[in-house]
Amino acid sequence: MCAWSPLIRHGIRHGIRHGIRHGINLLIPPQCPACHAIIDDDGLCGQCWTHIKRITPPLCQQCGRGFAFDFADGVTDCWDRCGRCLTEPPDFDRAIAAFKYNAMSRLLILGLKYARRHDVTPTMARMMANAGAELLNQSDWIIPLPLHWTRYVQRGFNQSAELARATMKAADIAAQKYRPDILKRIKKTESQGYKTRQQRRQNLQSAFRVADNTRCLNGASVVIIDDVLTTGASLSSAARCLKKAGAKEVAVLIAARVG
Ligand SMILES: [Zn+2]
Ligand SMILES: [Zn+2]
Known part of the structure; x- marks a missing residue:
């Protein structure tokens, strides 16, 4: 031939x-x-893109929240984390967001999730790849935050998986690092809105499970990919589950961050 x-x-x-x-x-x-x-x-x-805003430093080194003001030189290291991370740190080690969750990025994400606007995925993924290139390169595994299977059937796709694949492509990351099989969502959690921190934690208790016979997490660095970080409770719960199964470091890369 x-x-x-x-x-x-x-x-x-x-x-x-x-x-x-x-x-x-x-x-x-x-x-x-x-x-x-x-x-x-x-x-x-073009006009609407100008309303998508990056989160600019200074940032909390753990949860990625933007600080309202810059700190003078010479302050102690503890100031590289926000008050919430100092008092009640999430179970992930680091979070990086491509842009702020505002009225415009909300439309973008709602379009992707509920109106099947998959055409917005490559552009969002390019921004995520730019923000998280170092994280993705250093990781052993890249895991999309899983949906419960009932929600997957309802929606027909997992937006986090769409973003993860497109982001890896944009950042030129080896396809073998993509592991949607490792983490499962076994509990259909109720909405997290209007819940206290304690209630959110309880709501998400045992929401995730690592697939049986998964040994590849031992000492591994993992990046979880998701669309939005609101309270971070789901991502923290997923990170806790991965760490229990042996992961050494768990970071999260999200498209948009609230606050
Ligand atoms: Zn427009
Ligand atoms: Zn923080």
Whole structure:
């Protein structure tokens, strides 16, 4: 067989796919999920992108929360963590967010989760890859925060898994590091809103389980990927579960962070 044939086949397939997509775009032009303006390409329009804001330093070194003010040189190390992390630290060692959760990023994430706007995923993933490149490179395993199976059936996909795969692609991370099989969500948790910290912790007790016969966590550095960090209770609970199973370090990389 001609050595070029796989390349030719790939070229034809790519051409057909591109042609179909171009045809669909002509018939139903893509719209910005936030303002519904007609756009040339996928994702948000240029105007709406300007409302997506990065979280700028100084940041809490553990939970990634932005500090309201900068500290003078010479303060002690304890000031690199926020008050909440000093008094009641989460079980993950580090959290990095690509951008702030605001009205605009909320539309972006709701579009991805509930309106199947998968076209926004590559752009969000590029921002996550930029923010978390070092973390992803140093990790042994990359795990999307799992959904309970009933929610997965309802939604048809796990947005964290979509973001994890796209982020790894954007950061050029070896595909073998992707391990959605390690962590399972075994408890369908109620909404975390309006719960105290203690109630949230109880609500999430034993919500996750590590798959049987998983030995690859011993001494491993793991990154969990999720869409939004609100209270961090679910991510903390997942991190606790991974650490119990032997993980040495657990960091989280999220698209957006509240607060
Ligand atoms: Zn727009
Ligand atoms: Zn903190």
